[in-house]
Amino acid sequence: MILVIKKGTPEEEIRRISHELQESWNIKPETVVGRHHVIIGAIGDTATLDPMRLQEISPWIERVLRVEKPFKRASREYYHGQASEVIVLTPNGAVSFGEHHPVVTIAGPCAVENEEMIVRTAQRVKAAGAKFLRGGAYKPRTSPYAFQGHGESALEMLWQARQATGLGIVTEVMDTSDIERVAEVADIVQIGARNMQNFTLLKKVGTQSKPVLLKRGLAATIDDWLMAAEYILASGNPNVILCERGIRTFDRQYTRNTLDLSAIPVLRSLTHLPIAIDPSHGTGISAFVPTMSKAAIVAGTDALVIEVHPTPAQALSDGPQSLTLEQFDYLSREMEIISQAINRHEQLVPVLI
């Protein structure tokens, strides 16, 4: 931390601040006298300190500037500058998410509607190359009058689809009281964008063992997001996959959100955790999903989360952003070409990009 002291601060006050840093905070202060300002470098283990609390030591402190990142376990340094990998055991075998692995596809409907549709979708997306089936049992919906998901019975249907295809299951948990139930079926537990800062939920998924797909909140900064991951990691679960799904900006006319693909290289430089992109929620328009999926691969994503529905027109939720089974087949082939071009397809040789 760096404390910028106001102009005209009495020397005695600067001494007092330095003293308090040392005594109350166990921080070694180093004072630098500039032409206009005095600054105090706070030396010590300050990464997890709240800059606002330091600021309150004295009204003569103009600002406290953080030098170190607020996250620790999520940081790339924590993994010695390397990428970590999240390995998920599915009936079809282990699937690895990470910088040095092929791009993993997670596909399926927004909500699980009935067993027939979910099993059929699972079979088709598996044939096209997906490793995981996504599908909501508990659905966060803006309106209390909208379909809220089939809940427990949908979990049962996902289980049937898992048995039938061997695909891993990714499904959302919305409340601490459902975690156990969801984690019984899910191979990866999803935390949705609207719960990204539901800290009680984060702590609880951090104490169970299933990997967590953590979606970015609509207005979450990169730091907010990594701090949410830090909650899970600090609670003991090291398997977190970060999923960008579009942020909220001033322009919402032609896309539901703004898909922030530059988050991929930014995260790569900050964290060791694997990264996923959800172009379906990111754009909200199925016609834009193929383009953005392929762009995401080239931007370096480790996984894609794509909504697929056998008959989007009849979907109980999020129809307009779902691909048909045929569109997903076609996209899968295109993604294969792109992955090969950047040497990141299944038969992986050293990564080029």
Next chain:
Amino acid sequence: MILVIKKGTPEEEIRRISHELQESWNIKPETVVGRHHVIIGAIGDTATLDPMRLQEISPWIERVLRVEKPFKRASREYYHGQASEVIVLTPNGAVSFGEHHPVVTIAGPCAVENEEMIVRTAQRVKAAGAKFLRGGAYKPRTSPYAFQGHGESALEMLWQARQATGLGIVTEVMDTSDIERVAEVADIVQIGARNMQNFTLLKKVGTQSKPVLLKRGLAATIDDWLMAAEYILASGNPNVILCERGIRTFDRQYTRNTLDLSAIPVLRSLTHLPIAIDPSHGTGISAFVPTMSKAAIVAGTDALVIEVHPTPAQALSDGPQSLTLEQFDYLSREMEIISQAINRHEQLVPVLI
């Protein structure tokens, strides 16, 4: 709803769409043929329909425009164009929140730290005119390493402060499993900004009887926010107070958030629910709190939520945005002058503004 049909749509398809609206959706279609577009007016009870699902009826539908508001119980029409009031029974008597009542002040520290500080704060803010004591037992903190609140024991301290002063208690609930415990102590249960779309939590606070202070999410539109209120109302609890606490914008250098005071007249025109303003979180800087509190009164707020701490410099959270007890005393007198100028003080005669 209005369906805008694409140019060049075959007449047969328009007939098919109209047919489906009638058969599957029980909507009476009225077709208007424009120079470039055909539009279909969808007549019926469409307020709670999802426009996206209608769009999926045909790929020839260009857009679906919503005419009616998505919320119903929260709408001003639902209350026949009038304001509703939320009456809270505190040990000191009933306190009414609403357009035709004096502005209610809720004051206290961000977090409950110990019994002595919370009781002392309660006594002082009561003396200055506050009707409610706020204080966090469960604290949503960005960092897992920051102070998370004293939890249950803090609830006990709030109870002591309530006994000692007769003030009503406002405190946050963060998880469904804590609702019962919190509602035992709280006179008003708070849902924080980060949980505004924690729909499971909204449903559950809607099934208990304590009034709810619903904070606006950082990136919540007015519609999102009213739909969150709608969740609580639809679950059976009619006592919701909406609390604006700053939204997230591109400029975060000098204020933590952007306090959206124009939300007050906007909400007034849309909903019957009472409105509160939290200038402490709204600006994040204690020096700006008095100015924005007084402006909020003139803008028409029904209540203010203000952070006050006996020694902000030692606060365990959010120190820099807390007023001292003396600053709050002074502000209370200034607010009284402003309230009188707009005829909205305690001895209430008809409201002028």
Next chain:
Amino acid sequence: MILVIKKGTPEEEIRRISHELQESWNIKPETVVGRHHVIIGAIGDTATLDPMRLQEISPWIERVLRVEKPFKRASREYYHGQASEVIVLTPNGAVSFGEHHPVVTIAGPCAVENEEMIVRTAQRVKAAGAKFLRGGAYKPRTSPYAFQGHGESALEMLWQARQATGLGIVTEVMDTSDIERVAEVADIVQIGARNMQNFTLLKKVGTQSKPVLLKRGLAATIDDWLMAAEYILASGNPNVILCERGIRTFDRQYTRNTLDLSAIPVLRSLTHLPIAIDPSHGTGISAFVPTMSKAAIVAGTDALVIEVHPTPAQALSDGPQSLTLEQFDYLSREMEIISQAINRHEQLVPVLI
């Protein structure tokens, strides 16, 4: 400036950076060795330096943190911590804008439509207490097909209104080639939000003598805005009034922009320049203008810019945000009450707030 050096930087490189700071930039470096980072305090006249250029001295520099504000002439320190005032000579006498003066009202239509309407409006707003008439001759319109203003002939009409009423004239200049013509008629030259970073235009209005009303850009940070003012000040014109007119946020359904009233106390702490609020563009809805005007006064604004039109329904631009003459009369009386409550009305005794 503070340079944060990356972990693991060789000592020799730190010495090289320090050397270069001294030799090429005339900055005295002070090195502080922390547990994880080395930081270098850059001592000297760094206010107008570009932090990005310092960063490029070495790839080992992690970040450059600015300690000093990027603006100088606009800063409150430049005026020794006091507010400055802008005095405008109108036919009716001198009008002062500033913290220690009554709130000045600028009123009139969005666009000048014809001489009769502009003279009539001028007479009415004068009678209600306005000191200035606003009205666009050159109109920035989103669409090339929308009314673009009557240009030079509108300037002539403004001149007639000035003669008829003695009110000062505020009108916008959109291009360097029109400045001379506009400044002949205008008592205050307005720079619109969309031209706030038209730096050539800023420089040119800085070389003429009429005061400048500088509107905040739709996505301008406080710093961007003060730097735009700095362009005018640095070019020699000390008379700049800052006008907040709403910023662009994610919610644009019920208001055109989000009026940022907290900008008033923020600016007060940063700059000596007078501040104006434009609630008409800020909300875009005439029904919200009275509430926000009064709130702005309490928030400390020095001036208000309000759209008034004799028949808003027939306005050639921005009708829905204009008050009628009668509404403006009524609002003026309400504003008077509020101004008196905070001791900031015409017969000014020491300011209370």
Next chain:
Amino acid sequence: MILVIKKGTPEEEIRRISHELQESWNIKPETVVGRHHVIIGAIGDTATLDPMRLQEISPWIERVLRVEKPFKRASREYYHGQASEVIVLTPNGAVSFGEHHPVVTIAGPCAVENEEMIVRTAQRVKAAGAKFLRGGAYKPRTSPYAFQGHGESALEMLWQARQATGLGIVTEVMDTSDIERVAEVADIVQIGARNMQNFTLLKKVGTQSKPVLLKRGLAATIDDWLMAAEYILASGNPNVILCERGIRTFDRQYTRNTLDLSAIPVLRSLTHLPIAIDPSHGTGISAFVPTMSKAAIVAGTDALVIEVHPTPAQALSDGPQSLTLEQFDYLSREMEIISQAINRHEQLVPVLI
């Protein structure tokens, strides 16, 4: 246009509105009576009408919904659903921008610093495959104290670089009075993000013949941007290339702006105009430029604008976002591989994506 009439509107008023639409606006009204609302479909050439003016016909009009796009010449329909192409004659031959052409690279320094550096950079970027040299003569800088560009003498240096290499020149014009001078040297005239709504400038570049690269404003919606293009097209210049360069969002810590790659497929569906991406300003960080450049190609961009500087550390502006010559060489080869994978390289066969 669709007019939504308020509940409870007297039938007579509805008749009056209909009458006025017909008489004053030459619009044929079609009334649809819904359960809660009456709507009036406004049939006629309403594309260039301002919805706000219609709203003012009566206070009983709740909302006016636009059915048609506000832009005409920029719309894809205007080109019969096809993409247009912009062909630029450079000394090395004609270069085509458009959906059915190879991706064009425009590279060079932010600002022209001296003849030696600009010629050397031109030679190197040409060798790597660039078709155009970019370089600022007039520089829009946030600070009046920052380097403002060498102006006219920089134009002369660009001319030398053009002579030496045969590359086309792209350079910015900031003021109407400079257009002629800039257009003498430039093969493509650039309008910067901060001038995107400098309507006087747009009109003037629309009356000259050089193609225009129109950057998106920091807070410009897609509609705002296409309307800015419409200004140029309506003034007579059909050669406009749209350039996305990052929008301003709430998160500005790790990237200067948020590069909106989904704008590419959105624009593709709305307009026939060619599209360019500027990942240098879009991210503000040179380390992220290669990734985002390649992703942009896959997302469908027709051109890339990339900052390259022989010695970024000594750049007079925007150093940290510039690639070195070597980095640009390497990126060019990577972009070639990506372009081939999507069949969009120089030896163009039918486009696949």
